[in-house]
Amino acid sequence: MHRVKRLPGNDPTCGWVSQLPERPTRPTLTGKQMADWVVVGAGYTGMAAVRQLAMLKPGERIILLEANRVGEGASARNSGFLLDATLNEGTGTASDIEVFRQKYKLALAAIAEVKSLVDRYGIDCDWDLCGKLYGARDRRYVDRLE
Known part of the structure; x- marks a missing residue:
C-alpha cells in the first residue's frame, strides 16, 4: 500500500479563509478503522454525500476524510455566495430557456x-x-446586463 508522506496545504490566497480565526485541527485517524461508508473530501459534495448517507443509513458508520480542514479547499473559494442563476446561461433559444428554468x-x-x-x-x-x-468589466458587455 502506498503511504502518503505529505498532505496538501490550505490555499493561503483565499480571502474568505484568511479572515477566519485559526481553528484547531481534528485528530488524525490512527489504528484500524471500520466503516460502512468512506467519503473522501469535505467540500460541498462530500459534506452533502455524508449528510444524505446519515439520513438514509442512520445505523451505519460513516467516515469523512479530509486532507485539509472542512470546507477550506475549492469549496471555500466560492466566496460564500449562493446564486440562483448566472448571466451567461446559454444563447437564448427556446431549449436554452427551458434548461435555464430547470437549473x-x-x-x-x-x-x-x-x-x-x-x-x-x-x-x-x-x-x-x-x-x-x-457588473460588466467592459462597455461592450453592458447590453448583456440590460
Whole structure:
C-alpha cells in the first residue's frame, strides 16, 4: 500500500479563509478503522454525500476524510455566495430557456435547503438575502446586463 508522506496545504490566497480565526485541527485517524461508508473530501459534495448517507443509513458508520480542514479547499473559494442563476446561461433559444428554468428551480431548492439547515441548527453565518449585483468589466458587455 502506498503511504502518503505529505498532505496538501490550505490555499493561503483565499480571502474568505484568511479572515477566519485559526481553528484547531481534528485528530488524525490512527489504528484500524471500520466503516460502512468512506467519503473522501469535505467540500460541498462530500459534506452533502455524508449528510444524505446519515439520513438514509442512520445505523451505519460513516467516515469523512479530509486532507485539509472542512470546507477550506475549492469549496471555500466560492466566496460564500449562493446564486440562483448566472448571466451567461446559454444563447437564448427556446431549449436554452427551458434548461435555464430547470437549473433555476434546482438552485432555488438548494438555497431553500441550505437556509432551512441554517435556521434549524442556529448556524451563525451572517445569512443575508441581499439579492445580486451584476457588473460588466467592459462597455461592450453592458447590453448583456440590460
